[in-house]
Amino acid sequence: MTFLDYAPALESTSILNLKPSYGLFIGGEFVDGSGSAFATISPATEATITQVASATEGDVDRAVRSARTAYDKTWSKMSGSERGKYLFRIARLIQERSRELAVAETLDNGKPIRETRDVDIPLVAAWFFYYAGWADKLEYAGLGPKPRSLGVAAQIIPWNFPLLMLAWKIAPALAAGNTVVLKPAETTPLTALLFAEICQQAQLPPGVVNIITGAGATGAALVAHPGINKVAFTGSTPVGRTIAQTLAGTETKVTLELGGKGANIIFEDAAIDQAIEGIVSGIFFNQGHVCCAGSRLLVQENIHDDVVARLQKRLSTLRMGDPLDKNTDIGAVNSRAQLERITEITDSGEVEGATRWTSSCAIPEKGFWFAPTVFTDVHTSHRIARDEIFGPVLSVLTFRTPEEAIAKANNTPYGLSAGIWTEKASRMLAVADKLRAGVIWANTFNKFDPASPFGGYQESGYGREGGRHGLAGYLMPSDWKAGAK
Numbered sequence: 001m002t003f004l005d006y007a008p009a010l011e012s013t014s015i016l017n018l019k020p021s022y023g024l025f026i027g028g029e030f031v032d033g034s035g036s037a038f039a040t041i042s043p044a045t046e047a048t049i050t051q052v053a054s055a056t057e058g059d060v061d062r063a064v065r066s067a068r069t070a071y072d073k074t075w076s077k078m079s080g081s082e083r084g085k086y087l088f089r090i091a092r093l094i095q096e097r098s099r100e101l102a103v104a105e106t107l108d109n110g111k112p113i114r115e116t117r118d119v120d121i122p123l124v125a126a127w128f129f130y131y132a133g134w135a136d137k138l139e140y141a142g143l144g145p146k147p148r149s150l151g152v153a154a155q156i157i158p159w160n161f162p163l164l165m166l167a168w169k170i171a172p173a174l175a176a177g178n179t180v181v182l183k184p185a186e187t188t189p190l191t192a193l194l195f196a197e198i199c200q201q202a203q204l205p206p207g208v209v210n211i212i213t214g215a216g217a218t219g220a221a222l223v224a225h226p227g228i229n230k231v232a233f234t235g236s237t238p239v240g241r242t243i244a245q246t247l248a249g250t251e252t253k254v255t256l257e258l259g260g261k262g263a264n265i266i267f268e269d270a271a272i273d274q275a276i277e278g279i280v281s282g283i284f285f286n287q288g289h290v291c292c293a294g295s296r297l298l299v300q301e302n303i304h305d306d307v308v309a310r311l312q313k314r315l316s317t318l319r320m321g322d323p324l325d326k327n328t329d330i331g332a333v334n335s336r337a338q339l340e341r342i343t344e345i346t347d348s349g350e351v352e353g354a355t356r357w358t359s360s361c362a363i364p365e366k367g368f369w370f371a372p373t374v375f376t377d378v379h380t381s382h383r384i385a386r387d388e389i390f391g392p393v394l395s396v397l398t399f400r401t402p403e404e405a406i407a408k409a410n411n412t413p414y415g416l417s418a419g420i421w422t423e424k425a426s427r428m429l430a431v432a433d434k435l436r437a438g439v440i441w442a443n444t445f446n447k448f449d450p451a452s453p454f455g456g457y458q459e460s461g462y463g464r465e466g467g468r469h470g471l472a473g474y475l476m477p478s479d480w481k482a483g484a485k
Contacts, residue, residue: 006319009326011113015100021051022189024059024213025196027066028206034059035214040189043110044323044332044367052189055212057221060181063210064227067152067179070207076149076177084135087174089202091128094121097198101191105163106323108190110332110368111286113324120164123448127167127466130450131175134471138176141468147475149177150253151229154222157192158235159185159334160289160390166192168465169232170209176474178230181210183222185235187335189213220246228252230474234291237388237414237459255463255473257291257455259388260416263409264294264445265431267402268303270421274443276310279394282419282445284318284372287331288392289338291460292417294445296385298405301398308376308396312357315372320361330361330392333368342370342391349375349384354395380411388414402427406434415457419445438464 021037023030033053040049055063075083094101101124102116109116139145153173157165162184173180184192196211212218216239223231223243232255233243240258247254264282266275282294299307323331333339350356354375363369370391378385378395385395399405409418418437420428432440438456441447448454453469455461463473 006327008322010322011103011106011324011326013103013107013324015103016107018050021053022193022213023053024055024063025193025209025211026059026063027210028200028204030196033213038186040108040187042107042367043334044364046366049108049190052193052213054214055218059212060218060221060225063181063212064152064222064225066207067181067210068227070205071151071179074205075179075208080136080138080177083174083177084132086202086204087128087132087135087171090198090204091125091132093198093201094125094128098122098125101163101194103324104194105191106331108188109159109162110323110334111289112328112331114326114328115286120161123450124163124167127171127450131171131471134172135175138471138475141471141475143472143475143477146478148478150474150476151178152227153178153180153230153232153474154225154228155180155182155232156219156222156235157182157184159188160286160291162188163191163195165234166195168234168470172465172471173474174208176471178474179208181212181222183212183214183219186213186215223247231255232473233257240461253473255465256461257463257465258459258461259414260291260293260456260460261296261386261388261412261414262292262294262417262419262437263296263298264419265298265405265409265421266300266303266307267422267427268300269423271423271443272303272307272310275421276307276314278419278421278443278445279311280314283394284315284330284392285446287333287370289334289390290446292439292446294417294419295389295394296409297394297396298399298408299396301400304396304398308374311374315359315374318359318361318372320369320371321364330372333370333391336368338390339368339370342389342393345383345387345389346373346391346393349378349382349395352382354378354382354384380408386412402431406431410436413459416460417441417456
């Protein structure tokens with residue numbers, strides 16, 4: 001037995017009390033959908049978890065009308081302090097049901113239970129607590145005295161952080177006085193449906209939060225609905241571009257948080273062992289399914305070999321396997337389609353001449369899995385250095401001077417995130433000032449706080465989520481006409 005051999009420490013699924021099927025959550029209750037139901041499966045085993053309703057255009061209209069009624073008659077007329085009480089109640093219920101939510105997220109998404117238990121769910125509660133405190137302080141959001149809510153918000157979230165992205169969107173929208181129609185990703189609807197139960201448990205007024213499930217057509221119908229005042233989308237750049245085209249020329253406000261190709265820059269004076277942990281967190285956390293992942297590693301040339309050797313040694317200790325096992329570091333890829341995309345882009349790296357190293361971890365027989373992979377001898381023209389892979393794949397490039405590092409980091413159509421590792425604060429600030437990225441971490445990576453705004457530039461989208469800036473995206477100055485649709 002080696003130090004990497006652990007007895008299984010499985011988190012039990014007995015805490016879950018899932019229904020055999022789920023409908024749409026409209027008007028404060030679950031109702032049947034008009035479309036064909038579909039199965040949501042565990043990406044680790046490919047076993048069906050439950051059946052989920054699919055919303056048609058008519059169902060979307062029902063949800064939007066429900067949200068409009070709740071906005072006009074209840075939520076927009078309620079004081080900020082009263083709205084805050086509901087958000088506080090939701091936050092406490094999330095904490096009370098945190099183990100259940102963590103298990104459900106891991107089962108449906110494939111990420112390790114350690115991540116859902118220790119990162120995702122605590123942040124979800126923190127987001128609701130944070131915006132609960134804002135609900136009666138909107139005049140300090142930077143939009144002048146007595147800012148007004150927008151009306152009905154359409155929110156579409158991705159599959160990589162299902163419940164966390166729900167919190168990023170619903171919490172500020174409700175605090176600002178808007179009502180919501182939210183569509184989760186079709187591969188990970190489970191925790192959104194459990195959140196609907198929490199809304200019932202919190203006695204949230206009917207129609208304030210509506211959750212509709214379905215594929216891309218459902219989302220497209222929601223975005224195009226004439227009764228929507230705000231669209232918030234997190235997902236791929238091509239879909240975000242389509243949403244922007246759909247809403248061009250309308251009065252609907254839009255926030256887009258899209259793809260990224262973040263650069264993690266390691267200077268020669270960095271604390272190397274600390275940086276190695278930051279690299280691992282930057283690209284292998286959540287199997288690399290992170291829009292702000294540090295998928296491009298820029299290493300100063302004279303420490304390249306040392307960094308790569310230490311990184312490979314560290315990656316050899318990561319354990320891949322059952323996401324419900326508390327010993328697991330690398331879980332399952334969310335879907336077969338995503339696994340095929342990761343495989344196809346990764347294969348192109350070898351074809352174009354990069355050197356591939358893959359961790360020798362055992363791949364389970366069932367499910368969707370991809371071992372941690374590192375490419376060296378990468379050029380900026382390689383596809384693996386340009387395209388968002390959204391998987392546990394790292395491309396290593398070198399630089400000699402800070403100017404070269406900045407030029408290579410900015411050589412991307414994206415602009416979401418970056419990391420800088422150096423002991424010199426002056427260098428850190430000078431480089432950060434020239435990087436075109438919405439979020440820049442210094443001597444760390446992938447750290448989030450509800451008080452800190454998050455968002456990107458260029459093809460990474462526009463608008464911010466989190467902090468006062470995220471709240472402002474759901475408000476307008478008091479002299480504007482609100483909720484007119």
